[in-house]
Amino acid sequence: xxxxxxxxxxxxxxxxxxxxxxxxxxxxxxxxxxxxxxxxxxxxxxxxxxxxxxxxxxxxxxxxxxxxxxxxxxxxxxxxxxxxxxxxxxxxxxxxxxxxxxxxxxxxxxxxxxxxxxxxxxxxxxxxxxxxxxxxxxxxxxxxxxxxxxxxxxxxxxxxxxxxxxxxxxxxxxxxxxxxxxxxxxxx
Amino acid sequence: xxxxxxxxxxxxxxxxxxxxxxxxxxxxxxxxxxxxxxxxxxxxxxxxxxxxxxxxxxxxxxxxxxxxxxxxxxxxxxxxxxxxxxxxxxxxxxxxxxxxxxxxxxxxxxxxxxxxxxxxxxxxxxxxxxxxxxxxxxx
Numbered sequence: 327x328x329x330x331x332x333x334x335x336x337x338x339x340x341x342x343x344x345x346x347x348x349x350x351x352x353x354x355x356x357x358x359x360x361x362x363x364x365x366x367x368x369x370x371x372x373x374x375x376x377x378x379x380x381x382x383x384x385x386x387x388x389x390x391x392x393x394x395x396x397x398x399x400x401x402x403x404x405x406x407x408x409x410x411x412x413x414x415x416x417x418x419x420x421x422x423x424x425x426x427x428x429x430x431x432x433x434x435x436x437x438x439x440x441x442x443x444x445x446x447x448x449x450x451x452x453x454x455x456x457x458x459x460x461x462x463x464x465x466x467x468x469x470x471x472x473x474x475x476x477x478x479x480x481x482x483x484x485x486x487x488x489x490x491x492x493x494x495x496x497x498x499x500x501x502x503x504x505x506x507x508x509x510x511x512x513x514x
Numbered sequence: 515x516x517x518x519x520x521x522x523x524x525x526x527x528x529x530x531x532x533x534x535x536x537x538x539x540x541x542x543x544x545x546x547x548x549x550x551x552x553x554x555x556x557x558x559x560x561x562x563x564x565x566x567x568x569x570x571x572x573x574x575x576x577x578x579x580x581x582x583x584x585x586x587x588x589x590x591x592x593x594x595x596x597x598x599x600x601x602x603x604x605x606x607x608x609x610x611x612x613x614x615x616x617x618x619x620x621x622x623x624x625x626x627x628x629x630x631x632x633x634x635x636x637x638x639x640x641x642x643x644x645x646x647x648x649x650x651x652x653x
Binding site: 385386388389390392393394397399475 | 594595596615621622626627
């Protein structure tokens, strides 16, 4: 199953998406983060803003994935995790984070980013590390927004990041609630 | 032309796009179109509720896919995010899911990628209008 997603992801990456110069993308993101730090002067607010930005991206990007891949509905969280990694991350960043550290109830897992393009060229000043900045926090928002649109409410956060001096970058995803489909909206 | 009109319904049952592509069909007022969208959304939800095959048995919950009459056929394609793409065609059109899936592609490209487009709100994009028109003429 995992192999199948891998080939779908690679197929989409090769043939169906527009590419953009990586440096342009990295610089854009970098200047965005730096500007947010200047504007908010507080690293936790910056994390929050990045997450919000990511959320707004995620709620749109999910349809881009689905309209290009013709995927079936995932049966469980394990399948969802594979799709996020092998198709989602591959399609937009050309990386496929490894999925690991499942919780006993199969509702929580980690995405280990061996290579995060956003981190290229980035060296966090000690102030930012102490202040608690998660440089690539936008990714958390993206995953959260995308999953919410298919009825999965999740909590997503960075727990480790190479630019903060950790060995690997790790995003923790926890399924909080599955929204039932087709529930008629309230009368109000 | 065999595709008479197209509707797009958001996940709450609101009509976010509709266009007629042939001249010889009865025009719906915007209010009637809204009612049609809401009604279809409702019966679609009902259809997946009354399915005798339970979800756990591997039955896919597709809701309504086509509605047939002697003079026209309604095709519906629902995405995993709950958007419905609906087309009214001649009854001779048996299968339209490919075209509807391509409409989904156009929607994600030209509506969702426009930063000034609000999710769940009506699609107002000339580019989308043109591309959709081309798609419909070619199919």
